[in-house]
Amino acid sequence: MTTIRQAWRNEWLRAFVFALGLLLVLHLFVLRFVSVQSTSMFSTLRPGDLLLVQRWARWTGLDRGDVVVFRDPLKDRSRMSARPLLVKRVAAGPGDVLELRMGRLIVNGRPVPDPDGVTHSYLLRVRQGAQVRAVLSRLGLPAELVRGDGPSVEVPMNAKLAELAAADPEVVSVTPMRLAQGARSHLFPFSPRYPWNGDDYGPLTIPAKGDTLHINVDNLPLYDRLMSVYEGHRIGAERDQLTLDDAPLDTYVVQQDYYFVLGDSRHFSADSRYWGFLPADHVVGRGGPVQLEP
Numbered sequence: 001m002t003t004i005r006q007a008w009r010n011e012w013l014r015a016f017v018f019a020l021g022l023l024l025v026l027h028l029f030v031l032r033f034v035s036v037q038s039t040s041m042f043s044t045l046r047p048g049d050l051l052l053v054q055r056w057a058r059w060t061g062l063d064r065g066d067v068v069v070f071r072d073p074l075k076d077r078s079r080m081s082a083r084p085l086l087v088k089r090v091a092a093g094p095g096d097v098l099e100l101r102m103g104r105l106i107v108n109g110r111p112v113p114d115p116d117g118v119t120h121s122y123l124l125r126v127r128q129g130a131q132v133r134a135v136l137s138r139l140g141l142p143a144e145l146v147r148g149d150g151p152s153v154e155v156p157m158n159a160k161l162a163e164l165a166a167a168d169p170e171v172v173s174v175t176p177m178r179l180a181q182g183a184r185s186h187l188f189p190f191s192p193r194y195p196w197n198g199d200d201y202g203p204l205t206i207p208a209k210g211d212t213l214h215i216n217v218d219n220l221p222l223y224d225r226l227m228s229v230y231e232g233h234r235i236g237a238e239r240d241q242l243t244l245d246d247a248p249l250d251t252y253v254v255q256q257d258y259y260f261v262l263g264d265s266r267h268f269s270a271d272s273r274y275w276g277f278l279p280a281d282h283v284v285g286r287g288g289p290v291q292l293e294p
Contacts, residue, residue, distance in 0.1 A: 032053045032055060032284075032285070033050055033051065033052060033053070034050075034051045034053050034069055034085055034087070034284075034287065035048065035049070035050055035051075036048065036049040036050075036051060036087055037085075038086070038087070039142050039144060039145045039156075039265060039268065040086075040087070040088065040263035040264075040265050040268060040269035040270065040271070041067070041087055041088070041089070041117070041263055041264045041265060041269075042117075042119055042142060042145060042156050042264065042265040042268070043117045043119055043140075043156070043158070043161065043264070043265075044067075044089075044115060044116075044117025044118070044264040045067075045087065045117075045264070046142065047142065051067070051069065051087065051287040051288065052287070052288050053069050053284060053285035053286065053287050054285050054286045054287075054288070055284065055285040056285070057283065057285045057286035058280075058283050058284070058285060061093075061257070061280075062090050062093060062259060062283065062286060063090065063093070064090055064091065064092060064093055064096070064107065064112070065089065065090060065115065066089070066090045066286050067087060067088075067089055067090075067286065067287040067288065068087070068088060068089070068090050068259070068261060068278075068283060068285075068286060068287065069085055069086070069087050069283075069284040069285055069286075069287045070085070070086055070088075070261075070278060070282045070283045070284055071083040071084070071085065071086075071282045071284065072084045072085075072086055073230075073275055073276070073278060073279065073282055074275055076229050080281075080282070085284060087287060088261035088262060088263050088269070088271050088272075088278075089115070089261060089262055089263070089264055090259050090260075090261055091105055091107070091112075091260050091261060091262045091272070092107050092206045092259070092260040093206060093257070093259055093260075094206055094207065094208030094209065094257040094258060094259070095205070095206060095208040095211075096108055096205070096206050096260075097109070097202075097203050097204070097205050097206075098201075098202050098203065098204050098205075098206060098260050099201065099202035099203045099204070100198070100199055100200060100201040100202060100273075101199075101200060102179055102199060102200065103120060103179050103180075103199040103266065105262070114158075115264065117158075117264050118158060118264045118265075118266060119156035119157055119158050119161065119264065119265050119266065119267075119268075120156070120157070120158065120176065120177070120266050120267055121154050121155075121156065121157075121176070121177035121267040121268075122154070122155055122156070122157040122161075122162055122165075122174055122175065122176055122177060123152060123153075123154060123173075123174070123175050123176075123177055124152070124153050124154075124155050124157075124165060124171065124173075124174055125151055125152045125171070125172040125173045125174075126151050126152075126170050126171055126172060127151070127170050127171075127172055128151055130151070130170040132146070132150075132151070132153055134170075135165075135168060135170050135171065136155070138168060139161065139164060139165050139168065141155055141156070141157075141161075145265070145268050151172075154177060156265045156267065156268050157174065162174045162176075177267070179199040179200075180197040180198045180199040180200070181197065182195075182197060183195035183196065183197060184196065184197045184198065186274065187201070187273050187274060188272065188273060188274060188275055188276040189221035189222045189276065190221060191221040193218055193221070194221070194222075196273075198266070198267065198273055201273055204222075204260070206258055206259065206260050206277065207223075207226065207254045207257075207258045207277060208254065208257055208258070209254055209255065209256050209257045209280075210253065210254065211253070211254040212251050212252070212253055212254075213251065213252045213253075213254065214250070214251055215242060215249050215250060215251065215252055216242075217242070220235075220242065222276075223252065225276055226254070226258070226276075226277060226279075227244065227252060230256075230277075230279045230281075231254075231255045231256070233245055234246070235249070256279060256280045256281055257279075257280040258277035258278060258279055258280065259272075259277065259278040259280070259283075260272045260277060260278070261278050
């Protein structure tokens with residue numbers, strides 16, 4: 001004990017411990033840095049970009065259009081702190097009604113303009129014998145996002161990138177891909193009762209804390225994961241009656257807020273269209289890119 005007291009009289013040691021404690025508090029409650037690993041936010045964010053994450057957004061809430069960093073909702077077998085971090089954009093928040101029509105986002109009945117970096121699928125054709133990857137490198141397009149092989153490949157672009165690509169001497173043509181058509185069984189809520197696809201989706205109301213949901217067989221696919229995985233209840237059925245924790249299930253009061261998130265690379269992102277609502281308690285914070293001087 002005497003040795004510890006003597007050591008604590010050292011001003012450098014006290015300063016170091018104080019600084020370490022301050023950094024820990026900042027990391028847990030105020031700010032942290034996250035490196036972007038995926039291409040789902042191309043071209044707003046690219047792999048290797050550094051995000052400054054505002055952690056207080058966990059308590060103050062998120063706004064539509066925010067870039068959000070969160071824990072992977074599908075990794076529910078792992079403890080929260082061990083789950084991978086994902087980055088998407090908030091398309092709709094608690095209580096909003098979201099739709100996608102012909103690939104365009106509509107919230108509460110109003111079209112939402114795409115942020116500058118949003119990309120969609122384009123068909124890029126290069127000259128016979130041209131090196132596709134070399135063309136992509138010149139255009140700043142990530143090779144890992146390319147679909148297809150040969151002189152014609154599917155890539156994420158917007159009008160600005162397409163104009164840049166068309167000016168490349170090795171490029172023959174750049175044209176937007178046809179929008180998705182027909183129902184997709186691999187999209188949330190994974191039910192033929194909701195014949196949606198990635199470009200025509202919804203309308204879907206995003207649950208808010210305190211909302212009363214009227215549960216039936218038709219809409220159960222929308223809320224079963226919310227009730228069972230995210231909010232810890234047990235869903236069952238007895239004859240023709242749904243049950244929640246062995247009690248009859250007709251209505252359910254939502255216990256926390258939820259969000260619907262999309263990747264800016266709309267046709268190359270596994271987002272809420274594929275796994276559903278983002279629970280508020282999975283949110284790490286609001287992200288903003290860090291501009292590093294060359």
